[in-house]
Amino acid sequence: MHGLNWNDVHYCLAVIREGSVTGAAKHLGVNHTTVSRRISALEKRLNAPLFDRSTSGWLVTPLGESILPNLEQMAEAAQAIERGVYADRQELSGTLRITAVDVCIQRILLPGLKDFAEQYPNIDVELLASGESLDLSVHAADIAFRNTNNPPPDVVGTKFADLHYGVYARRDVWAAYQQGDDNVGAVSWMLDGNARPGWLQQSYPSMPVRYRSNSLNVVYDLVQQGHGIAELPCSMGNSHPELVAVPAKGVSEPTGFWLLSHIDLRTTARIRIFRDFMLEYIQPFVARLENRSP
CATH class of the missing domain: 3.40.190.10 (Periplasmic binding protein-like II)
Structure with missing residues (x-):
């Protein structure tokens, strides 16, 4: 037996609840032939009759009555899904x-x-x-x-x-420092207080701190505009072609x-x-x- 089609079950329950194919069709807003076709499809999948057709109407068979609770559980589960989706959409x-x-x-x-x-x-x-x-x-x-x-x-x-982090400087600033320019300084976080950051203390102990800032954007701009050397996230430092990674120990852990x-x-x-x-x-x-x- 193939899997049940929920739409077929839906039509079957409508006939049971409304008492007739005509009533079910009116309730569902479809043609009565559509209701009949859907129920026939469900009976074919079950390989068993759910209704006795007669000139006086459709009567539920004993088998139909026995599986009615299961059909109603399917209906409740489907409605719960619809409610959940609706509530989710509202959120x-x-x-x-x-x-x-x-x-x-x-x-x-x-x-x-x-x-x-x-x-x-x-x-x-x-x-x-x-x-x-x-x-x-x-x-x-x-x-x-x-x-x-x-x-x-x-x-x-x-x-x-x-x-990941690294120490970065503009190319010309780093070149100047390597040539002995004492004016090259560091840019540090204000969050470090007055302490010298680890990379500066371990790798460039004599370099003065020229600027402190509590904004990473400001630190980046200071480095990019040539005001000093600083630790930056690698994604920032690598994003500008004029910045180079400076060799340093004591860089922050990832x-x-x-x-x-x-x-x-x-x-x-x-x-x-x-x-x-x-x-x-x-x-x-x-x-x-x-x-x-x-």
Whole structure:
């Protein structure tokens, strides 16, 4: 016996519930011949009659009565699927709050967000450019993109890649330093406080720190414009033809690049859809993030 066609079962239940083929056809908004044809197809698949046809109407056979509970279970399961899909579709609207550091938003997310907005125009996206660990449990944000090797315990997420780092300088700046130019300095994170970063302390202990910044974009611009040497994600440092990787020890270890959401929101439709969308979108760039390709 071949698999049952749910549409055939649907028509069969309509005849039972409405009491006649004519009533079922009216209820379903189809011609009565369509109802008759569907039920005949179901009986053929079952290789057994479900109705006794007579001039006075169609009567359910004992076999039909015996499998009626199973048919009703099929109907309930199908309706549950439809309800779930409808509810899911309804959730594909509203606001999605995303937090990430500014460079992640500008260099990784923005191109993909354009395609996402075209596919899901009813989802409004709020972008919170921040490196702070916003509390996902109180919906300060729905999704967080973070660089970490230890995600918090109350979140779930997906790791896209391991971000690799290197020390970079503009070609002419590096050449000047190699020729003994004492004016060449380093650019450091303000998050390091007054401490000299590991790469600077281990590889260039006499180099002064000329600038500090709390923005990776600003650090990148300072290096690109020739203001100094800095540690950068390899995907940034390799992206400009005038920047070169500088040999250095003490460079930061790779950190995981994660998409995180609170555990209670993991099945929310718009979060699930966005996660799956970005997983697919970012895949072609993983090799660059991990410094496996130029």
